[in-house]
Amino acid sequence: MTQTTHELLPETARIFVAGHRGLVGSAVTRRLAADGHEVVTRDRDELDLRDAARTESFLRDVRPDAVVLAAAKVGGIMANSTYPVQFLEDNLRIQLSVIAGAHAAGAGRLLFLGSSCIYPKLAPQPIREDALLTGPLEPTNEPYALAKIAGITQIRAYRRQYGASYISAMPTNLYGPGDNFDLETSHVLPALIRRFHEAGESGAPEVTLWGTGTPRREFLHVDDLAAACAVLLRSYDGDDPVNVGCGEDLTIRELAETVREVTGYPGRIAFDATRPDGTPRKLLDISRISALGWKPRIPLRDGIAAVYAGWRAGAAA
Numbered sequence: 001m002t003q004t005t006h007e008l009l010p011e012t013a014r015i016f017v018a019g020h021r022g023l024v025g026s027a028v029t030r031r032l033a034a035d036g037h038e039v040v041t042r043d044r045d046e047l048d049l050r051d052a053a054r055t056e057s058f059l060r061d062v063r064p065d066a067v068v069l070a071a072a073k074v075g076g077i078m079a080n081s082t083y084p085v086q087f088l089e090d091n092l093r094i095q096l097s098v099i100a101g102a103h104a105a106g107a108g109r110l111l112f113l114g115s116s117c118i119y120p121k122l123a124p125q126p127i128r129e130d131a132l133l134t135g136p137l138e139p140t141n142e143p144y145a146l147a148k149i150a151g152i153t154q155i156r157a158y159r160r161q162y163g164a165s166y167i168s169a170m171p172t173n174l175y176g177p178g179d180n181f182d183l184e185t186s187h188v189l190p191a192l193i194r195r196f197h198e199a200g201e202s203g204a205p206e207v208t209l210w211g212t213g214t215p216r217r218e219f220l221h222v223d224d225l226a227a228a229c230a231v232l233l234r235s236y237d238g239d240d241p242v243n244v245g246c247g248e249d250l251t252i253r254e255l256a257e258t259v260r261e262v263t264g265y266p267g268r269i270a271f272d273a274t275r276p277d278g279t280p281r282k283l284l285d286i287s288r289i290s291a292l293g294w295k296p297r298i299p300l301r302d303g304i305a306a307v308y309a310g311w312r313a314g315a316a317a
């Protein structure tokens with residue numbers, strides 16, 4: 001059942017953001033704090049969220065009104081291929097700890113963050129939420145996707161058995177300040193910023209990117225996602241996950257041209273087709289989140305320029 005109300009998250013709600021130092025968690029923390037909420041956080045060295053007993057004990061002490069689960073083992077196509085055990089096990093363990101612990105501690109609201117990779121590799125485009133579990137997954141990230149699908153099922157189970165107001169959001173590929181720029185483990189957008197910048201600095205005549213350049217991806221600025229999370233916490237209480245994307249995609253080659261222009265790199269772009277492409281396309285249908293009044297605000301080129309400026313300032317510091 002899908003219902004919407006505007007009473008699901010009181011303005012005085014105290015919210016635990018799990019993963020507050022990450023790309024998503026930091027943006028959600030900024031957003032909820034700006035909205036006037038008391039936001040509770042713990043660094044990983046104080047609380048490893050894979051530890052269910054310690055996580056439940058922490059949540060019982062803090063007694064948050066709501067929880068945003070943005071802690072996860074996350075990475076790009078190569079990280080997913082190289083560390084399938086951690087992408088499966090860490091994510092399952094974090095989800096079990098945090099969702100069960102939140103319920104035991106009496107948290108009335110919880111938002112679980114999944115990913116667009118939960119949908120079948122060849123799902124009809126744009127991908128609607130009801131495409132879940134209708135076909136085989138993309139092999140490069142199947143362990144991660146299966147962990148996330150288990151998270152969605154866990155949320156639905158708490159709703160069905162306990163009547164908990166717990167919900168799931170499925171963001172598309174994200175980017176923003178504080179992203180991972182490690183060339184082996186990052187997602188494509190920060191990798192391209194770094195590759196073009198460093199090629200420009202060294203005077204390299206060509207930058208070689210992974211795959212064929214033909215896969216299509218959709219990119220959403222993480223501040224737009226954080227605004228969507230606030231809308232969902234305040235106004236959505238349904239069983240189904242809610243897609244969050246910008247509604248438009250482009251090829252990796254087109255993305256590369258845009259990043260090349262933003263960074264001012266004058267050289268050529270080449271592709272190494274021995275590297276994996278991953279899913280050919282995963283454009284999300286965003287009818288459901290749009291009906292709640294949310295829309296993305298940050299155009300891709302502006303967002304890339306801001307991230308590039310921020311990364312250069314950080315790299316130079």
Ligand SMILES: NC(=O)C1=CN([C@@H]2O[C@H](COP(=O)(O)OP(=O)(O)OC[C@H]3O[C@@H](n4cnc5c(N)ncnc54)[C@H](OP(=O)(O)O)[C@@H]3O)[C@@H](O)[C@H]2O)C=CC1
Binds near residue numbers: 045115170175
């Ligand atoms: N980035 C993207 O393109 C997309 C992300 N998402 C989803 O958004 C969520 C957040 O992703 P994102 O912000 O990009 O990831 P990040 O890697 O940037 O952040 C993950 C956060 O989780 C924390 N964390 C990981 N493991 C543990 C642990 N065992 N105990 C405590 N904390 C832990 C990290 O802590 P520390 O800072 O100490 O490392 C970090 O703060 C994930 O659920 C992901 O699936 C969905 C779609 C796309």
Ligand SMILES: C[C@H]1O[C@H](OP(=O)(O)OP(=O)(O)OC[C@H]2O[C@@H](n3cnc4c(=O)[nH]c(N)nc43)[C@H](O)[C@@H]2O)[C@@H](O)[C@@H](O)C1=O
Binds near residue numbers: 075215
């Ligand atoms: C968010 C999402 O992110 C991942 O899925 P992905 O979208 O395939 O990931 P990606 O960003 O790493 O790559 C996108 C495309 O870009 C190409 N590509 C070119 N050159 C580089 C490059 O230099 N680095 C990277 N990483 N990719 C490159 C690459 O070959 C691919 O075709 C999963 O974690 C998945 O689980 C998930 O949820």
